[in-house]
Amino acid sequence: MRRKALSLLLLSLLIGVATQLTAVQATYHYSFSYAPNNRQWFDSVYEEEVTNYTVQWIAYQFAAYGRLLYYSSYYINAQPVDYIYPLGSAEHNSNIDHIAFFTKGHTYQGPPYVHQKPHWAHMCHTTGNYVWDLQIAALATGKTKLAVVWHCGTAQSYIQWSSMICDTCGKYYSWPMAYTKYNGMSLDGYNNPSTGAPYAFIGFWGYSEQFLSNFGLDYPWYYYHFVAYFYQMLVQNQFTINDAIDQACFASSGDWWPLHWLSQYKAGWDPDGPNGGPNGNLPPWDTQGKILGNGDAHYPGYPW
Secondary structure: OOHHHHHHHHHHOOOOOOOOOOOOOOOEEEEEEEEOOOOOOOOOHHHHHHHHHHHHHHHHHHHOOOOOOEEEEEEEOOOHHHHHHHHHHHHOOOOEEEEEEEEEOOEEEEEEEEOOEEEEEEEOOOOOOEEEHHHHHHHOOOOEEEEEEEOOOOOOOOOOOOOOOOHHHOOOOOHHHHHHOOOOOOOOOOOOOOOOOOOEEEEEEOOOOOOOOOOOOOOOOOHHHHHHHHHHHHHHOOOOHHHHHHHHHHHHHOOOHHHOHHHOOEEEEOOOOHHHOOOOOOOOEEEEEEEEEOOOOOOOOOOO
């Protein structure tokens, strides 16, 4: 793929994206993608712009795919209602089999604290509005087979085979458990995929990258290119999750996922500091991109 071609597609193709298809079969699948664009922290006007293009691009990939019936919705300047009610309706709709979920934004960790266990929340567009892990967990029924949660700290706290439900600490959930409701995901879905189930979760231990960051990437690649190319490979080219992310890694830096900057462990890293160093406004945090679960799965709903 020509790198400039992808940028041009993202900047020009996404006018009038179809967000729904006419139902022609009893069961169907759904893709949700979200851009909260919270300026309380780091989302400049240009960061918002490329994030908006990216969530539209994801919706377009699913809506334009003809083999399986996919409904596809995207939410720009997303608020709690955009996360809670559409996802809850889809999870509890008997006609929906598989859900692919994507969100890009920032994380709030804090109260309520119960027995020193914090809860996590996605920061929504308006300052002070959050979507909590407990809210997502209450909606989920196990239909979200792929969750890509491009927020800080989203791969943390998941413990394989644990119930992740703690009555004495306020029913604490990790984000992977909250979305998939499945406690058997491999902690390394790339090298050791849990092939017995279709669930997969892509997130971060530590900081997630802004879409206008190019740390670890070859010029002119940015992380919004990376995500867009991953979904193109996943949906249109019908690659597995691992193969699709390998293609995005190789195209953006010449390395496969195990050697790509995004998957490398970075101790005390601050994305706001010079060259990602410890001298920015954010406290340094150990950081690493993670693939949990079955990385050998195709996108949700694809016949295996």
